[in-house]
Amino acid sequence: MGSSSGGKKKFLNLRNRQRANMSFVMFVMFFAVFGMIVFTEIFFIDEKNKASGVLVRHGSLGFHNKDDRTEYDTDFQGDDYISIRVGQAMMDNADIGPFLLGRPLVHLSNMDTSQSKFFAEGQLPSYPENLTISDSWQNVNGSRLFGKIGIYAVSVVAGLKDPPSNMLTVINNFNETAGKTSSTIGKFAVCVKPLHFNYNKELQIMEFIELNRLMGVDHFTFYNHTIGPQVSCILDHYRKEGLVTLLPWKLHMVFQKEIRTEGLFAALNDCLYRSMYKFSHTLLIDLDEYIIPNYNETLPQLIDYLNHRLKARSTGSYSFQNAFFYLQWNDDAKVEELSDPISANLVTLKKTRRKTKLHPHKQRSKYICRPELVVEAGNHFVWEFIPAHGTLNVPADAAILHHYRICEFGGNDCIKTSSTVDRTAYRYLHSLTSAVRARYDQLKLKCNLSDPKEAPTKMLQKILQMLKSGAQRKR
Structure with a gap:
């Protein structure tokens, strides 16, 4: 018994010594590796620096x-x-x-x-010895x-x-605005993707600019791929007033169709960085789209309301759900009361029926962003923010995106979907009509603008509606 217990104690002592030796070896190896890292950082860092930008x-x-570099x-x-x-x-x-x-x-x-x-x-540089110091200046080498x-x-x-x-x-816009106050820097700007296919819709471009101006936009940036003579004249007039920047947009690419409509993303990001520090907020929308608040008069008021209500300190962009106002739907009944041909041809007043179901955010949605917080802009949402910032999904009861277009998949099946009448844009009825009419009268002769279509009478509108309904039933 005694010899057995003594042998067991010797075995345990041997194992303890082995463990102690192993711990010491690991301790030494750890500090050796740590020392090599420190040595490398101290003595070889200069080689790394020489290769950097x-x-x-x-x-x-x-x-x-x-040739003239001295040793020191x-x-x-x-x-x-x-x-x-x-x-x-x-x-x-x-x-x-x-x-x-x-x-x-x-x-x-x-x-x-x-x-x-x-x-x-x-x-x-050292002060030349052959010159005499004047006044009270003193130079110290x-x-x-x-x-x-x-x-x-x-x-x-x-x-x-x-x-x-x-x-x-x-081009660093920050240098241009560093000495200015918030009251001298424009608040809201609009970026529009390249205009192509000889775009020449006179009233649409004027309605787009004037309605957004009523909602608080200060500046517009357009990219000219191919536009018609009338729109070119109209935009040139706005440009001379300082409201519009019109940039040429000719991309020499063999496969333009693969770059999505003449470099859409390149244009959006170019516009984003141009507006950075010059404007507090930028809208990236198309000519047939309007971000219209439901209760606020202007977009700056809407953003202030959202920031106050939701405490959106880290918000880099505000996303708005898309609502289609299909052009195949009948004109609003109130159009017949608009005797003025200008107001009767404004799409935001003619088309008030929209699809009931809104698209979810990131699907057909558009946004208002704070340019200095965005790294890369996308078409329907921001692709990348600077760290610690993101998107605020704006509730539909605050504002939505009004999108005026034909059925997106062709045909007329889209108008069979559930719909509702939305006359939110009628808030700007009188001010918008006055602004567009004044601009039209100002540029009619200068830009050779065509006459707007006369507003349909009540009887004519009923006949057209009956013919349209009959054609749809036959299909």
Whole structure:
């Protein structure tokens, strides 16, 4: 018994020593690996930095020709301050280096440079000994100058060390609006996909612009793929008033059909970034679509209401459900009371019957976004936001998207679906009619506008309705 218990104790002691030795070995291995990582980060980080594009490291911001670069220009060990340096492969290039630096550094006074990552620091050149200091200025050699810089251009390269060859200048709207107050910056803008197929609907373009203006829109951006002479003249007039930006849109692609209607997504994102910082909110809609509030008069009022009601601090876009107002449905009965041919031809007043069932969000929906919070825009919803922001699905009782079009799958079967009469747009009846009529009278001769169709009389409307109903029954 005694020998058996003694052997067991020896075995347990041996196992304990083995475990202790194993723990010590693992402890040593952990610190060895940790030490190698730290050693690599400290002593090999410079090689990584040289291969990068733009980085932050010790050194002075500046461009030097290889011929006049002195020894101390590449010695960064003694610097006691941080500045932004452009990758070595780009800065060594005599043609590219100065271009990447962009505009000269501007002296900034009374500003805490430590609070911004967009400040760079350089050293003033030595004061020439043969010049005499005038007034009360005093120069100290080695004085530092702070300046505000930003990304001046971007390029696509095959490798990080390859010199860029296709410079694209960065247009930073933030610089244009940085000194302005919220009251001097436009609030709402509209982006419309490219106009094509020689688009030339005179009253539709005027109704679209004037109704959105009544709802608080400040500016419109259109892309001209192919438009007719009358619409071209109308848009040019709005452009001269500062209400419209009309951009040429000719994409030289062999397979344009595969890019979805002449580069729809490229145009939407181009417009998104153009409106960034210039406007607080941007609508991405088509010419046959209107985001109409149910209770508020204007879109800014609607957004303020939603923000107050739902506390949407992180909202980057507001999505609105789509409602089809099919053009095959009969005109509203009140059209016969509109003796003015202009008002009788406005689609938002003629077509008041809509499909009862609304499309869910992200299906046919459209949105209002805050451009500075969006990375990539889509047609029916935002594809990517900056972190911590997203979409607010607006309740249908607050506002919906009024979409005026023919049946989306062809034929007339769509009008057999459940429908309801929605006269929300009649809130703008008088103001819209006055605005469009005034614009039409102003441009009729100048743009050679065609005469609007006369409003149908009550008897004629009944006859047309009977003929239309009979034709549908035969089908």
